[in-house]
Amino acid sequence: MPRLALFRLPTKLRRQVRRNRMATLTLLGVLAVLLIVPVYSVYCIYKPPKALIGYLRQRYPDVLFEVTTTTTTTTTEEKTVALSLDDAPSAHTDEIIKVLGEHGARATFFVIGSQVDGNGREETLRSLVREGHELANHGMHDEPASRLAVDELERQVAQVRARLAAAYAAEGEVLPNNYYRPGSGFFNYQMRHVLGNRGYRITLGSVYPHDAQIPYPKRNARHILSMVHPGAIIICHDRRGWTAPMLRIVLPELKARGYKVVTITELVKSAEPLGGR
Known part of the structure; x- marks a missing residue:
């Protein structure tokens, strides 16, 4: 019609x-x-996607985000991850050491130099070394390192390195790494150039629950467990009362999944025979 x-x-x-x-x-x-x-x-x-981490690794090969674990025809991919804790040492470090020991885990503690001076925490650093953990450089102060002038950056990194070396020397050992994690996690070309020429390796990570700002152990634990994968570097924070409770959730679950939790140096050596840069 x-x-x-x-x-x-x-x-x-x-x-x-x-x-x-x-x-x-x-x-x-x-x-x-x-x-x-x-x-x-x-x-x-x-929750950065793997593609983004892959791009950053390709774009900044001198910066450590994670590693690609080895595979062979006779073994499956090694389920190894590195655990790191920023802002050490603190009043909470001893409890964190206890939790790590309970679950057979080792970690890399990124030390802020000003948190060591004149407060008896030199012994805490030595205790970390004795327990098989690792110390690394997080600058002198809790501040955005990318804003520092080059000479100030160099001065601070050297000051912290001296404190770390002293802790190892007190235990008859030698500082095993030159890792540097910039405050606030941001780096720039000058930082990469200057520190790279002095043998340092800027070290970030690939799993970060933003626990510095989020004070909920269960939520942070869920974040880590949803993102973790072989070769990952987990970034957590000392100096927070909710870190140890979070680790009490994360570590047994990682063990149940077949993961080994190690220091960054151990992880890097498992993938890079020469230990990286």
């Missing part, structure tokens, strides 16, 4: 309706992008 002209909009009006519809759809599309992009960006910061 032919349409009645009575029910058809005039041509000019139909075109206007189509234009209005297209404008509305375009506006909705723009609004969706404006909403989705920031949300996805935040998600990528909280």
Whole structure:
């Protein structure tokens, strides 16, 4: 049955309706992008996808994010991860040492130099060395290292290194690494160039529950356990009362999954026979 002209909009009006519809759809599309992009960006910061970590490793090969564990025809991929704890030492370090010992785990503690001076925590550093853990460099102060002038950065890194070396020497050992983790986790070209030329290796990680800001052990534990994979470097924080309870959840579960939790140096040596840069 032919349409009645009575029910058809005039041509000019139909075109206007189509234009209005297209404008509305375009506006909705723009609004969706404006909403989705920031949300996805935040998600990528909280839970960076493997592709992003892979890109960063390729883009900055001198910076350590994680390692690719070895595989052979006779063994499966080694389920080894490194655990690191920033902002050491603190009033909570002894409890963290106890938890690690209970679960046969070793960790790398990134030391802030100002937290060692004149407060008796030199002994805490020596205790970490005695227990088979590792000390590494986190600068003199809890501050964004990328904002430091080059000469100040060099001075601070050298000061902390001297404190770490002294702790090892007191136990008859030698500092086994030159890892440096910049405060706030940001680096720049100057930092890479200057420290790289002096034998340091900027060391970040690939699994980070943002526990410095999020004081919920169960949530942080779920984050780690959802992201962990062989060769990962886990970043956690000392100086927080919720770290030890979080580790009491994470470590037995990692063991149940067949993971071995080691220091960064042990992890690197398992993948890079010469121990990396």
